[in-house]
Amino acid sequence: MNFSENISNKLTEIITNELDLNSDKKEIIAYAIENLLLFLLGVSSLVLLGVFSNALMAILVAAAFGGLLRRVSGGAHFNTPSKCLVFGSFIYTSIGILAKKMVEYKLFSSEDALYIILSICLIMIVLLAPVDSESKPINSIHFKRNLKMLSIVFIIMTFIVVYLTENLLFSVSAVMGVFYQCVTLLPIFNKKEVK
Incomplete structure (x- = not known):
């Protein structure tokens, strides 16, 4: 326990x-x-890691966008919540720090690359979402269809947020959080629960 x-x-x-x-x-x-x-506990760990790494906003934005998409798209699962918490904290902290460095070094001079990444995410969502797990199977076709539609709507809303937002760090963090979540939909990560 x-x-x-x-x-x-x-x-x-x-x-x-x-x-x-x-x-x-x-x-x-x-x-x-x-x-x-x-x-x-997850939010607290992200806040502490964000303050420590001086990338709080980027970490929280990446975690919020990735986490919200995960609620409707599903994805790879660990066999215990604590493993998921530790791994998620590490991943979203890394994404936030990386997003901040990418913006600082001007690796994104325009939002075109973000739109390309979001387009790839949209294709992944259309093809793969929702992904269930052995412990939480989705048996209803109607419910699966609704989750897929919510996932698609979420990606479209992210497009709109990125378009309307003037803060490049916010946009890069959001897109990277969404992209990471879409990667967890790939079949290679969903053959069985991660030990």
């Missing part, structure tokens, strides 16, 4: 004993508390 699961179980016991809830509702509350704790 990991740290967040242990805390969520203790909090669940306190809450459910007071409310006298059945075991199904206890399980739902435990799941919600664990996800909230993991989210807060």
Whole structure:
């Protein structure tokens, strides 16, 4: 049992004993508390790494865009939430630092390259999304279609945000976060759960 699961179980016991809830509702509350704790831990780690690396805005933008797309597109999964948290923190910190360096060294003199990358992402989404996992299979064709449409809409919205945003670091960070998330859709990363 990991740290967040242990805390969520203790909090669940306190809450459910007071409310006298059945075991199904206890399980739902435990799941919600664990996800909230993991989210807060993830954001906190990104903020700390962002402050330490002096790339806070770039890291948070990359994580927000990549994370929001992940909610509807799916992608590669680790077998524990803590592994996902550590890997995600490392990846989004790296993306944020890289985005900042790319802007500093003027590797993107215009937004044309960002539009090309987003076009590649759109193709990947159309061909691959949504990607489910063994632990969370998507059985409904209707639900799959909705997730694909939401993923496509998200990429289109990212195009619009990049077009309207004057801050190049924001745009580069957003596109790199989206691109990383699209890479996790590739079949090579989804043959089975990552150990």
